[in-house]
Amino acid sequence: QSPLGRAQAAKNKGNKYFKAGKYELAIQCYTEAISLCPPEKNLDLSTFYQNRAAAYEQLQKWTEVAQDCTKAVELNPKYVKALFRRAKAHEKLDNKKECLEDVTAVCILEAFQNQQSMLLADKVLKLLGKEKAKEKYKNREPLMPSPQFIKSYFSSFTDDIISQPLLKGEKSDEDKDKEGEASEVKENSGYLRAKQYMEEENYDKIISESTKEIEAKGKYMAEALLLRATFYLLIGNASAAKPDLDQVISMEDANVKLRANALIKRGSMYMQQQQPVLSTQDFNMAADIDPQNADVYHHRGQLKILLDQIEEAVEDFDECIRLRPNSALAQAQKCFAL
Known part of the structure; x- marks a missing residue:
């Protein structure tokens, strides 16, 4: 069996563990798939990283989710699923600016057709706006009105x-x-x-x-x-x-x-x-x-x-x-x- 075939087999095994809710075992299988996959197989490799990120997401390991999604996006820049998963991880990590950047990219790639990503974009925009307004208000010099x-x-x-x-x-x-x-x-x-x-x-x-x-x-x-x-x-x-x-x-x-x-x-x-x-x-x-x-x-x-x-x-x-x-x-x- 070719290295890519062995990597695909490890990924499929990981998917079974994932569906059974055995996320730690799924992560091990996806990690094996990543190590077996030939480096020139960008799309396959990006999928393995994205799958591992999904398993980390179930364990609420948000930093690992963001890191794996970043690897997936580096290998496949228009990978919507990885971008959206990273946006959600950034939201959990309170990285509002990075979350907004990712979810905006997702909205553009989906031609603003997906309500889920648009709702997240709207939510983060409002939170960022409140934060910026609060910061500006806190630092402003009190001025007497006219x-x-x-x-x-x-x-x-x-x-x-x-x-x-x-x-x-x-x-x-x-x-x-x-x-x-x-x-x-x-x-x-x-x-x-x-x-x-x-x-x-x-x-x-x-x-x-x-x-x-x-x-x-x-x-x-x-x-x-x-x-x-x-x-x-x-x-x-x-x-x-x-x-x-x-x-x-x-x-x-x-x-x-x-x-x-x-x-x-x-x-x-x-x-x-x-x-x-x-x-x-x-x-x-x-x-x-x-x-x-x-x-x-x-x-x-x-x-x-x-x-x-x-x-x-x-x-x-x-x-x-x-x-x-x-x-x-x-x-x-x-x-x-x-």
């Missing part, structure tokens, strides 16, 4: 104390009426300075001024925490915003409007982080503590749309409109939901 964006963000709230203009009483201490003393208090309050900067659209200084109020444990500490958290959210730093929001929410003696607003903002943050259960809990708690707050229903309605709970969304928008009949935004959202 003044127009910030104004638009605050316009989605009607019961937000921190976005209201400075009142005359806030510019002085409760009973002080002398101009000198009033300006002195304003000078010493980081929160009031932050509010002044907000009116001037000097947004870059708001976080630092709010921090001064918080560190000094000033009388506007709850407001400063909420203001700082809001601007952390605006620059995309949710991990810094959350502790501030948590603190405001837990302040039982704080103004209920502040706590409700913090709950709405934390709920919206959870919504962006795809945590609908936590988001719903926050919106429901905000409705419990401040049932007359139109913002709660407006923002909870948006969450309901995303969760495809259209009837509940419309109910929330209706309640928002009842509390704030002039809310054009809620009217528009309701029309969108319908």
Whole structure:
């Protein structure tokens, strides 16, 4: 019998072991076939490597699978079965880039007719995209959005104390009426300075001024925490915003409007982080503590749309409109939901 004939016989024996689930014995037979096969018989040799890779796959030895498939592809570059098996091994080894390269080659060679390979390509593309986006997001410099964006963000709230203009009483201490003393208090309050900067659209200084109020444990500490958290959210730093929001929410003696607003903002943050259960809990708690707050229903309605709970969304928008009949935004959202 010729060397190739002996190699084929070893492979056939390996196939019988493979079908019987005796993968270690199958591997021995395929290894024998590889050693007996004349090196110039590329296609036969590539098949033996691919068969051994299939046996390794059953034993979940992914590195060996990838190595044998590589040998098979080197001998037969358009070997679809080996390319796809290597793609699956790369997926198991978390080599997303290599997996995508292989499965893309498979899709092209199959003229995009095989759903199995196309589904794997789609899955890996999404995972790689998420990974790259996360990496880019982690390393990016926090940037303040445009003044127009910030104004638009605050316009989605009607019961937000921190976005209201400075009142005359806030510019002085409760009973002080002398101009000198009033300006002195304003000078010493980081929160009031932050509010002044907000009116001037000097947004870059708001976080630092709010921090001064918080560190000094000033009388506007709850407001400063909420203001700082809001601007952390605006620059995309949710991990810094959350502790501030948590603190405001837990302040039982704080103004209920502040706590409700913090709950709405934390709920919206959870919504962006795809945590609908936590988001719903926050919106429901905000409705419990401040049932007359139109913002709660407006923002909870948006969450309901995303969760495809259209009837509940419309109910929330209706309640928002009842509390704030002039809310054009809620009217528009309701029309969108319908």
